[in-house]
Amino acid sequence: MGGSSGGKGEGGAQRTPVESPNTLKSSSKARVLDLLCEGEIQGLVDGLKSVYLDGVAIQNPDGTFNFTGVTVYDVRGTQSQEYIPGFPSGEAEYSVGVEVKHATPVVRTVTDPGVDAVRVTLQAPQLTYQDPTTGDLLPTRVLVSIAVQSNGGGYVEQSFQGAELFRGKCTSPYERTFRVELTGSPPWDIRVTRVSEEADSVTKQNKVLWKSYATLLDEKLSFPNTALCALQVPASQFSSIPTRSYRIRGLRVRVPSNYNPVARTYEGTWDGTWKVAWTDNPAWCFYDLLTTKRYGLGRYLNEAAVDKWGLYTVGKYCDELVPDGKGGMEPRFRCNLYLQTQEDAYKVINNLASVFRGMTYWASGAVFVAQDAPRDAEYLFTPANVVEGLFTYASSGKRARHTVALVSWNDPDNHFKVAQEYVTDEEGLATYGYNPTEVVALGCTSRGQAQRVGRWLLLTERLETETVTFRTGFEGAMRNPGAVVKLQDPYRAGRRWGGRVVAATASQVELDADVTLEAGKTYALSAVLPDGTVEERPLAALAPAPYRALTVATPFSAAPQPQAVWVLAASDLTPTLWRILNVAEVEPHLYEITALRHEPGKYAEVEHGVKLQPLPTSVLPSSAPPAGLAVGESLYKTTNGGVKVMVTARWTQVATATEYRVRWRREGGNWTSEPPVQTHFWELQDCLPGEYTVQVAAVLNGLVTTYASASHTVVGKAAPPSNVTGLTCVLNGSTATLRWAEVPDLDRDTYELRYGSSWEVGSLIGKVRATTYEWALPAPGTNQLVHVKAIDTSGNYSTSAASVLVVSVPTVPATLTLGISSTPPP
Numbered sequence: 091m092g093g094s095s096g097g098k099g100e101g102g103a104q105r106t107p108v109e110s111p112n113t114l115k116s117s118s119k120a121r122v123l124d125l126l127c128e129g130e131i132q133g134l135v136d137g138l139k140s141v142y143l144d145g146v147a148i149q150n151p152d153g154t155f156n157f158t159g160v161t162v163y164d165v166r167g168t169q170s171q172e173y174i175p176g177f178p179s180g181e182a183e184y185s186v187g188v189e190v191k192h193a194t195p196v197v198r199t200v201t202d203p204g205v206d207a208v209r210v211t212l213q214a215p216q217l218t219y220q221d222p223t224t225g226d227l228l229p230t231r232v233l234v235s236i237a238v239q240s241n242g243g244g245y246v247e248q249s250f251q252g253a254e255l256f257r258g259k260c261t262s263p264y265e266r267t268f269r270v271e272l273t274g275s276p277p278w279d280i281r282v283t284r285v286s287e288e289a290d291s292v293t294k295q296n297k298v299l300w301k302s303y304a305t306l307l308d309e310k311l312s313f314p315n316t317a318l319c320a321l322q323v324p325a326s327q328f329s330s331i332p333t334r335s336y337r338i339r340g341l342r343v344r345v346p347s348n349y350n351p352v353a354r355t356y357e358g359t360w361d362g363t364w365k366v367a368w369t370d371n372p373a374w375c376f377y378d379l380l381t382t383k384r385y386g387l388g389r390y391l392n393e394a395a396v397d398k399w400g401l402y403t404v405g406k407y408c409d410e411l412v413p414d415g416k417g418g419m420e421p422r423f424r425c426n427l428y429l430q431t432q433e434d435a436y437k438v439i440n441n442l443a444s445v446f447r448g449m450t451y452w453a454s455g456a457v458f459v460a461q462d463a464p465r466d467a468e469y470l471f472t473p474a475n476v477v478e479g480l481f482t483y484a485s486s487g488k489r490a491r492h493t494v495a496l497v498s499w500n501d502p503d504n505h506f507k508v509a510q511e512y513v514t515d516e517e518g519l520a521t522y523g524y525n526p527t528e529v530v531a532l533g534c535t536s537r538g539q540a541q542r543v544g545r546w547l548l549l550t551e552r553l554e555t556e557t558v559t560f561r562t563g564f565e566g567a568m569r570n571p572g573a574v575v576k577l578q579d580p581y582r583a584g585r586r587w588g589g590r591v592v593a594a595t596a597s598q599v600e601l602d603a604d605v606t607l608e609a610g611k612t613y614a615l616s617a618v619l620p621d622g623t624v625e626e627r628p629l630a631a632l633a634p635a636p637y638r639a640l641t642v643a644t645p646f647s648a649a650p651q652p653q654a655v656w657v658l659a660a661s662d663l664t665p666t667l668w669r670i671l672n673v674a675e676v677e678p679h680l681y682e683i684t685a686l687r688h689e690p691g692k693y694a695e696v697e698h699g700v701k702l703q704p705l706p707t708s709v710l711p712s713s714a715p716p717a718g719l720a721v722g723e724s725l726y727k728t729t730n731g732g733v734k735v736m737v738t739a740r741w742t743q744v745a746t747a748t749e750y751r752v753r754w755r756r757e758g759g760n761w762t763s764e765p766p767v768q769t770h771f772w773e774l775q776d777c778l779p780g781e782y783t784v785q786v787a788a789v790l791n792g793l794v795t796t797y798a799s800a801s802h803t804v805v806g807k808a809a810p811p812s813n814v815t816g817l818t819c820v821l822n823g824s825t826a827t828l829r830w831a832e833v834p835d836l837d838r839d840t841y842e843l844r845y846g847s848s849w850e851v852g853s854l855i856g857k858v859r860a861t862t863y864e865w866a867l868p869a870p871g872t873n874q875l876v877h878v879k880a881i882d883t884s885g886n887y888s889t890s891a892a893s894v895l896v897v898s899v900p901t902v903p904a905t906l907t908l909g910i911s912s913t914p915p916p
Contacts, residue, residue: 141336191284317338375425511540784802811835812880
């Protein structure tokens with residue numbers, strides 16, 4: 091049991107403390123048996139370095155120890171494991187924490203008939219008596235008794251050979267344990283009584299607490315198929331039983347026989363057999379939970395009812411290395427999960443499948459898993475094999491398109507405590523504003539994986555916003571959830587580029603309708619082959635013209651059969667991809683399929699940050715935003731003569747557009763939608779400085795195109811006025827007439843004139859609102875450099891000054907006296 095060492099002797103200020111023979115020291119030890127997991131497990135990751143007491147590792151990475159006298163014994167949970175040495179009995183500890191007083195005994199009851207004995211732990215927080223003369227701390231004593239009553243038959247005092255007498259001195263908690271045998275029949279009442287009277291002065295400290303008791307089963311239990319860790323720690327190092335935590339590699343599960351779980355590699359072709367090993371690959375943890383009888387669904391599911399071949403593909407995808415965000419590489423998905431609560435089986439299975447972006451479903455008497463991962467389209471759907479050629483579309487609401495994800499994960503650098511990773515979608519923020527969501531990355535202990543979880547969620551919600559529902563025949567019966575299919579809907583694409591094959595060879599396919607090929611574009615033909623698979627082949631070089639029979643550059647592996655489905659794709663028009671969510675038989679031989687829009691480019695963006703341009707899926711004009719959008723600013727005068735700032739936007743007129751939708755925002759704020767605009771320009775008055783983003787969409791026959799976007803940083807009245815131009819000077823004796831062109835700015839207020847070697851050191855001439863000025867020359871006969879700048883109503887000056895040199899003529903005196911010399915000139 092937990093405890094700490096007793097105190098040493100204390101005396102006056104001039105005395106050296108000396109340990110008294112009566113000083114009490116607690117020598118108790120805490121023995122703890124922790125159940126870690128179902129067995130068999132791999133065990134501790136790194137011995138004592140993986141065992142933590144109160145959050146501190148027993149052994150440091152350099153091999154030194156933080157605690158002494160600690161014994162650890164781990165059992166990995168095999169069927170034939172031995173009992174744990176040093177733990178000859180099973181026990182359960184219960185806290186009491188009540189002071190035992192002379193007049194108020196403390197009683198606790200044990201009702202379990204399998205208990206053989208009870209270990210009672212008593213504690214004296216302090217045993218001292220202070221000498222009133224010298225101030226020395228002296229030993230003292232207190233007597234307690236323990237009694238047991240069996241099934242109400244009366245209490246029987248227990249004898250411990252006087253050990254129940256606490257005698258000595260301690261200044262910190264001192265503990266003793268007493269084993270009490272339980273005889274007779276339950277229930278048993280254990281009573282602890284203080285025989286001695288309570289202390290009658292503050293100089294005596296001899297309280298006694300009943301700290302705890304433990305029920306004991308005197309059997310050497312091995313706990314088969316249960317992983318355990320047993321610890322024994324000295325009470326002198328802890329004030330109470332320490333909290334324990336362990337870093338382990340958990341359950342060993344069945345993995346493919348050709349799989350190396352350490353290197354995460356697969357050798358050769360799997361023959362379907364298994365071996366037992368530890369792995370954190372979520373696909374094999376998922377299979378173990380489905381098939382294990384002891385703690386999984388193996389009692390209800392036969393192994394043959396689980397699609398292990400599909401899981402093999404999932405497992406290989408999970409083990410592929412991707413960037414970890416810190417310059418290294420890590421597996422795409424790992425699962426480090428501790429299941430410790432009982433939940434609905436279907437919920438647990440689906441939660442575990444979510445670790446690898448999977449979805450579980452039941453079909454044909456077996457459990458299958460569909461994973462959101464790159465895969466090829468496995469079938470084609472056009473109006474030719476859809477009932478009435480009808481595709482019904484639905485879109486997610488704006489509130490369902492989150493732009494910020496707060497991903498919770500377990501941080502191994504902080505004892506696997508929950509951390510939160512903040513993930514943003516910048517394009518989504520620009521379009522929809524701030525819309526956060528919280529998500530738990532189950533079993534995630536990697537910050538990089540948490541980032542990928544957040545990015546995948548945000549990109550999926552932004553890019554895959556549509557679902558489609560249609561009905562078909564037996565083609566639908568062969569499709570499973572998770573399958574990717576191609577759709578060619580002429581009403582959305584603007585062209586009929588799908589239908590039925592009339593006749594075909596491996597190299598040439600005759601279609602049921604003409605298709606027109608254009609110069610400068612590349613084409614590829616997809617067709618369903620006799621075995622039900624889909625192959626795509628590029629077309630051979632053909633002259634621009636309508637064609638009924640198309641020749642492929644590389645032959646198909648088998649000639650498509652008549653009535654097989656075909657779809658054509660071009661560099662400017664591709665069929666849309668959809669991932670099947672559900673297949674239901676609504677009538678005999680009639681199946682309804684619901685699918686979600688699939689964007690294969692999101693995987694590269696999630697894992698590598700590669701931003702791919704969306705593929706062209708329509709040639710209808712409604713799919714193209716207005717071109718040439720330009721955003722700028724200008725000033726305008728108000729009715730009272732003031733000047734304010736205006737944002738302007740112009741774009742190219744779209745033919746057949748009935749109106750335009752305009753929305754704007756400032757400094758990344760919320761979008762503001764304007765009333766519909768019939769012209770191809772728009773103005774926003776009274777604007778503050780800052781960055782403005784304007785988006786414009788055209789409305790064609792009631793359909794709204796995608797938005798064109800442009801930004802401009804408004805300077806407003808903070809911008810300097812234009813520079814003065816056309817500055818001239820005309821001399822009129824001792825004055826100069828200065829003239830210049832009027833500055834065109836609406837916000838222009840006055841002009842300032844200076845003279846000197848430069849504007850910065852020049853002397854002020856004056857300020858005028860006109861564009862002429864009569865200047866009296868300050869010093870006739872000297873040349874002066876004059877400078878002019880414009881000033882706006884905010885006091886801003888032009889960037890550069892206009893300058894002119896004023897050349898002054900000397901003044902001639904009215905009377906001129908000539909001097910006559912008698913000396914002729916030389």
